[in-house]
Amino acid sequence: MNRLAGKTTGFSVCSTIQSETKGxxxxxxxxxxxxxxxxxxxxxxxxxxxxxxxxxxxxxxxxxxxxxxxxxxxxxxxxxxxxxxxxxxxxxxxxxxxxxxxxxxxxxxxxxxxxxxxxxxxxxxxxxxxxxxxxxxxxxxxxxxxxxxxxxxxxxxxxxxxxxxxxxxxxxxxxxxxxxxxxxxxxxxxxxxxxxxxxxxxxxxxxxxxxxxxxxxxxxxLKTLSAGVIVTGSVLGNLAVMYVDAIRSGSVPCLENAVAALSKIENSAAVKESCALYRRLLGERVVPDPKTGAIGEKDLSGIHDVCLQEALRLFKTNSFKDEDERYQKDLIEQIKEVYRGKCSENAELSLCNSLLQRLSEKLGHASYLRPGGYADYRIQLDSIVQTYRATPGKGVQADQVLEAFLKDREENIRDIRRTDKVLTQRMHLLKEDKTRADRQRYEAEAEAAQREKKVMERRLGELRAHGVHTEH
CATH class of the missing domain: 3.40.50.300 (P-loop containing nucleotide triphosphate hydrolases)
Known part of the structure; x- marks a missing residue:
């Protein structure tokens, strides 16, 4: 046995009357x-x-x-x-x-x-x-x-x-x-x-x-079961468990029953693994439009077909005596359900994005780059959100789409807020400068008027001193 393993040691080589290998x-x-x-x-x-x-x-x-x-x-x-x-x-x-x-x-x-x-x-x-x-x-x-x-x-x-x-x-x-x-x-x-x-x-x-x-x-x-089915590692493990359980329970191991039980165990696992592969591939290969979050119906269908074939190949590799293709049909039905869900999700994404696009047509970025523009933008954006949420029939993707919509406008909001702050500060500075200039001009005019008054009073005093009669 050790020679078969390509080793000189491993299985015990006993040289006494007592057996070392148990079980x-x-x-x-x-x-x-x-x-x-x-x-x-x-x-x-x-x-x-x-x-x-x-x-x-x-x-x-x-x-x-x-x-x-x-x-x-x-x-x-x-x-x-x-x-x-x-x-x-x-x-x-x-x-x-x-x-x-x-x-x-x-x-x-x-x-x-x-x-x-x-x-x-x-x-x-x-x-x-x-x-x-x-x-x-x-x-x-x-x-x-x-x-x-x-x-x-x-x-x-x-x-x-x-x-x-x-x-x-x-x-x-x-x-x-x-x-x-x-x-x-x-x-x-x-x-x-x-x-x-x-x-x-x-x-x-x-x-x-x-x-x-x-x-x-x-x-x-190769170890095979009925109909020439090759025993894999997982099948051998499950066989050992079933046979030992049967022996320990006092029943007689039955090949036909074992094959039927193996078929259920192995094929159920193959269906689960293949469906998981389909979900993963579909998630990796479906690339939504960055603006709408959806994908074209034709593109989605093509990706589905490719992912389905890969999932079926994996199932056929791991399946075990799938008579009448019962488990393969079950896999296809599960994949169809996943695909229908993806199509429904895609349709909801398209619907929700279309609604938001229509509601936000007048939510231009440039028109709010002014003093007070941030407050006006927030008012308009809040109005869009309230109208969107109040619109029925959007589906389960509504909140996800709205979250993506708002996230997509975070940069605009920061830009508008920043511009509003800068322009508002500048406007206040201009007002302060104008007020300061007006005050300085008034003070200058008042000072000039006071000087002129003093000049007039001095001239009048000189005239009186020379006996000139003046009337006021």
């Missing part, structure tokens, strides 16, 4: 030979451990890895004999712990019904020391396996169990392969096996393991 350990690594494929390694605890208190535990672990795997690798030690076959008796109980169809229709399921979804079968015989010779002819490990699976004569219970196991393996696993592996090192070095490099291992063992890994990498098929 099922999972290791996911990129497939070394196929792009966009993940190699999922499931290492189970040893079957038949005498320390286990519940004998059913092995049966359920065996059933679970059968359900989750595309290739089942079964390890045994030294030789394939009747005892080795009897140790694999769990295969005889598969039909009691796995159902292809629902309970109402599952009666009388044949081996062929199981064979179409069960994994391929690889038997690895470790610490193999025998010569592969039969009737004086060298045979292959595969031939060795097939000869070991032949039905033997005899009526003893042990022989009957061996024959039943052989029969089940042949019927349930039409694709079979066998590898025999030498002992990798001497007994004394087994304790540090995971610390040794290939040069310290038996050369024959290294080559056998290399052949084994090559077969797994190149011959193992």
């Amino acid at each position: 099922i350990w999972m290791w996911c690594v990129p497939h070394p030979c196929r792009d966009d494929v993940t190699l999922v390694l499931l290492d189970t605890e040893g079957l038949g451990d005498v320390e286990k208190k519940d004998e059913k535990n092995d049966t359920w672990i065996f059933a679970l890895v059968i359900l989750l795997s595309s290739t089942l690798v079964y390890n045994s030690m030294r030789t394939i004999d009747h005892q080795a076959l009897r140790n694999l008796h769990y295969v005889t109980e598969l039909t009691n712990h796995i159902k292809v169809r629902s309970s109402e229709e599952g009666e009388g399921e044949a081996s062929a019904d199981y064979a179409q979804f069960l994994p391929s079968f690889v038997w690895t015989v470790r610490d193999f020391t025998l010569d592969l010779l039969f009737d004086g002819r060298r045979i292959t490990p595969d031939e060795y396996l097939e000869k070991s699976l032949k039905i033997q004569s005899g009526n003893s219970p042990k022989m009957a169990l061996s024959n039943t196991v052989s029969n089940c393996i042949q019927n349930f696993f039409p694709t079979r392969k066998c590898f025999v592996l030498n002992r990798p090192v001497s007994q004394s070095k087994l304790k540090v096996l995971d610390e040794l490099c290939d040069s310290h291992l038996d050369p024959g063992f290294v080559q056998q393991v290399t052949d084994f890994c090559s077969y797994i990498f190149n011959q193992s098929k």
